[in-house]
Amino acid sequence: MAEVNTQRLLETAERLRAEIGTELHDRLSEAIYADAARIAERAVVRAGEERRLSWDILLDRLLTSRAFGFPIMLLLLTATFWITIAGANVPSALLGQLTQVTLYGWLHQAANAVNAPWWLSGLLIDGVYLAMAWVFSVMLPPMAIFFPLFTLLEDFGYLPRVAFNLDRLFKRAGAHGKQSLTMMMGWGCNAAGVVSTRIIDSPRERLIAILTNNFSICNGRWPTLILMGTIFIGATAPPALASFYAAASVVTVAVLGIVFTLLVSAFLSRTWLRGEASHFSLELPPYRPPRILQTLYTSLIDRTLIVLKRAMIMAAPAGAVIWLISNVTIGGTSVAGHLVALLNPIGLLIGLNGVILLAYIVAIPANEIIIPTILMLTLNLARSSLAQQGVMLEMEDGQIYEVLTRHGGWTLLTAVNLMLFSLLHNPCSTTLLTIWQETRSRRWTAVAALLPLTIGFGATLLTATIARLMGWA
Amino acid sequence: MMDDEEMTLNLLPLNSPATVTRLTCQGADRRRMFDLGILPGARIAAVSRSPLGDPTAYRVRGAVIALRREQAEQIFVAPAAPQTVGQERGGAGRDG
Amino acid sequence: MADTNRTIASTETAACGSCTRCSTGPLTRLGVHIGSWDFVIALAGNPNTGKSTLFNALTGLRQHVGNWPGKTVARAEGGLTFNEKRYKLIDLPGTYSLLSASADEEVARDFLLFGRPDVTIVVTDATCLERNLGLVLQVLEITDRVVIALNLMDEARRRGIEVDARSLSRDLGVPVVPTAARRGAGIRELLSAVEEVALGAYPARRRHLRYTDRALETAVRSLIAQIEALFPGLPNAEWVALRLLEGDESILRAVQDGTLGKLAQGGAPAGAAPLEAN
Structure with a gap:
């Protein structure tokens, strides 16, 4: 009727x-x-x-000038990371000392005082607490510097200018001009980036933006890049230039992310998502003098602490899992040992190792816990293989380098490929859930997970093979 | 700006004010232009071009809007006499 | 979130929103803790006119605001009390017009047309008023329970632009309040105007569409009759009739797939996602 x-x-x-x-x-x-x-x-x-x-x-x-538009973009990005890396070094080390040595010691003393069973104090202190402490000291200082800086650029009105500068490239890739805005939202959080694609009205172009948002390094991944850039790449430079080298390496990966965004968009718009370019218009708002104190306050409270909170919440169960798989043994070897041995052949083939791949499986809920997971697994495995008692504690950047190279067998190739793999792997579970909510399609959600993972394996295999052929690794 | 003949917006040099005469796009595209205040009679001027040559930012009704060439080609304008001759120099070198 | 429940004494102190010292005055920001409410206020406007900043100033929330159009893609909700009346405030994604196309704009359009807000605040950018008036006039075609926030007045002044709010109010038939949301200026005056409109105390003059075309008028009339029979209780049948006559695709679709029917029953507009409470 x-x-x-x-x-x-x-x-x-x-x-x-x-x-x-x-x-x-x-x-x-x-x-x-x-x-x-x-x-x-x-x-x-x-x-x-x-x-x-x-x-x-x-x-x-x-x-937006022809001569200075792109150089200024690179300069601003590099400066942002340079300030982040140079500024985060000392506080990170201090926080590491405080949480992983001082507080950690007190907690064990307290556990001994109340005669807590070893497995309980192990699970809670060596597992849950240590993972949270690592996330805290590795993430807080760089995020507390990076977010306000990025927010200042955003509030000033620079982001639409970046979109304006890059649009021609996005057009060639068959993508919508506003995709560069959603890409930049992804630099904060991919889940937020995926939601922000609602500003794109054509379903085809919106899907391209959703599927490629993962190539924007999110706040869970910046710390991995910053740490690798600092202790492996920066270390190859003379001390005065170390921070600059580190910043440049992080920017290189971020720019590589833009390149992959464009390449994959071009691929999608020529294969599964063919169609006409839709109407594009973008308002370039007037520049507004950013209010620095307010920005510092809100980006610290709203972004840094929220991101940190999420990371810590994710780190707690991950720490427990890591402790459990490191301490539950089957046939004399820990579960982690078995898993790492299983993953090692593939890991080493692509210039990574079994620990890293296992860490990426443990860290599917949140990329933030990659570094702590890798460090704890490497340490635990080293400890059990050396049959040592007591965890190695001091975790300043220098020591992280020692742990990874001495006990983990890392080389420069491992670090470079970890940076690449950090860019090119499946989105975290939150982002995947968001993609499913926005597309209501299992197929596209699966594509969003598998496409970057495939590219990641391919890219790292390529660099590892080249490095081996050239005799670098 | 020797004459005041109608041309498409993408051909308008930087900093030469013009008036929108007609739009050739239809349907949703046309509506979007209207929403941005781009409709016959509106004064418009190109203010800056992307480093890669496209898109171009236009000032219209107090706001600055970037349009790709495909959109600008659907907008016809009649150039008005430049208000300040001096401003034209800024755009001369980037007009390729 | 203890700090969202703070009270401020006057608009001047709104800028120092982080302190809890000032405890008297008519405005209490409720953050996301709205509870029950007396009136629903929708916050609409073109993209990048400072809606989210105004929303934050009114509710004490700290929704992130960025200087680029499209920052808000879902609607956010917050609450406040002013002169003992409780208001639920809904921050809508920016939209250039009610004839929307993208998913974020549709959220705004559906709520304005069919969400039955008691008062709609249309936030306008005083620095480019003319373009902002397009949306204002479209909103005024569907309701006269409107307050115009003439925002970014500080920026306009800096640029030497002066806007005569009284002349604007006279022409539009609704209150126009100059604000500078970034500095918290004009918030109390805005709320007074909202209160007046909510209580029906403001003598608003509805801007009815003037049909110069007899054939159009007859056509609209006959469509309104059919629409009202088909979707009883649907607000703004005249607006829907005009869109059908224009052949507006999104409205044709909404009629066909039953979305319009659901909106008529007063359901929450589709696509509306609540703000995640931090």
């Missing part, structure tokens, strides 16, 4: 539309804007507009 009436309504509308003429929309819109112009004319007293507009336009000229 309702369907019949609906049909009748639509038919009536169509008949009347033919009678009235097809320009109705134009007529109505033009009437509205004529009204708007008339009312604005009466209400607005303009003076000195040209002067201030020219300031905005001058700045736009510079930030």
Whole structure:
């Protein structure tokens, strides 16, 4: 009954539309804007507009100029990471000392004092607590510097200019111009980046943006890159340039992420997601002087602490799992040992190792816990193989380097490939869930998980093979 | 700007004010243009071009809007006399 | 979240929103703890006009605001009390017009048209008023329970742009309140205006569509009759009728797939996602 009436309504509308003429929309819109112009004319007293507009336009000229547009983008990105890396070094070390040596010692003393069974104190202190402590000291300082800096750029109005500069490349890739905005949202969090694709109205282009958002390094992955860049890449440079080398290596991976975004978008728009480019328009808002104190406050409270909280919540069960698989033995070897041995052949083939691959399985819920997981697994395995008692504690950057190279057998190739794999692997479970919610498609969610993983294996295999052929590793 | 002949918006040099005369796009695209205030009679000027040559940012009704060439080609404008000749120099070298 | 329940004394102190010292005055920000409410206020406007900043200033929440259009893609909700009345405030994604196309804009359109807000605050950018008035006029076609926040007044002043709020209010028939949400200026005046409109105390003049075309008027009338018979209780049947006459695809779709029917029953507009309470 309702369907019949609906049909009748639509038919009536169509008949009347033919009678009235097809320009109705134009007529109505033009009437509205004529009204708007008339009312604005009466209400607005303009003076000195040209002067201030020219300031905005001058700045736009510079930030989007043919000669300086891209160099300035790279410079700002590198400067952001340089400040982050240089500034986070000392606080990270201090926090590491505090949480992993001092507090850790006290906790064990307290556990001994109350005669806690070894497995309980092991599970809670060596597992849950240590994982959380590592996440805390590795993540808090760089995030507390990076987020405010990035938010300042965002509040200033720089992001749309980046989109403006990059649009031609996105157009060639068959992607929507606003995809660069969603890509930059992904630099904070991929789940947020996926939700932000709602600003793209064409379903085809929106799907491309969703599937490629994972190539934006998210806040769970920046610390991995920053740490690897600092202790492996930065260490190859003279001390004065170490932070710069480290920052440059992080920027390289981020830019590589943009390259993969474009390549995969181009691939998708020429294969499974073929179609016409849809209408694109992007407003370039006026630059606004960022309010520095407010930005510091809100980005610290809203972004850094929330991200940190999520990471710590994820780290707690992961720490328990790591402790359990490191201490439950089957046939004399720990479960972790078995798993690592199983994954080692594939891991080593692609220039990583079994511990890293196991860490990526444990860290599917959150990328934030990759580094702590790798370190704890490496240490636990080293400890059990050396039949030593007591965990090696001090975890400043230098010691992390020692642990990884001496006990984990890491080389520069391992670090470089970890950075690559950090960029190119499946999205975290939160992001996958968001992708499913936004697409309501199991197939596309599976593609979103498997596509980057495949690329990741391919890319790391390539670099590992080249390194071996060239005799570097 | 020697004449005031109609041209498509993508051909408008930087900093030469013009007036929108008509739009050739239809349906949703046309509506989007209207939403941005781009409709016949609106004054418009190209203010900056992306380093890669496309898109171009236009000032229209007090806002700056970037449009790809495909969109700009569907908008016809009639150039108005430049308000300040001096401003034209800024765009001369980047107009390729 | 203890700090969202703070009280401020005047608009001047709104800028120092992080302290809890000032404890008197009519405005209490409730953050996400709304409870029951007397009135629902929708916050609409073009992208990047400072809606989210205003939302934060009104509710004490700290939804992140960025300087780029499209920052808010889902609607956010918060609450406040003002002069002992409780308000639920809904921050809608920015939209250039009610004739939307993308998913985020549809959220805004559906709520404004069919969500039955008691008052709609349309946030406008005083620095480019003319373009913002397009949406204002479209909203005024569907409701006169509107307050215009003439936002970014500080920026306009810096650019030497002066807007006569009184002239604007006279022309639009609804209250127009100059605000600078970033500094918390004009918040109390805005709420006073909202209160007046919510209580029906403001003598608003509905801007009815003027049909210069007799054939159009007849066509709209006959469609309204059919729409109202088909979807009893649907607000803004006239608006729907006009869109059908225009051949607006998203509305044709909404009629066909039954979305419009659901909206008529007062269900929450589709696509609306609540703000994650931090």
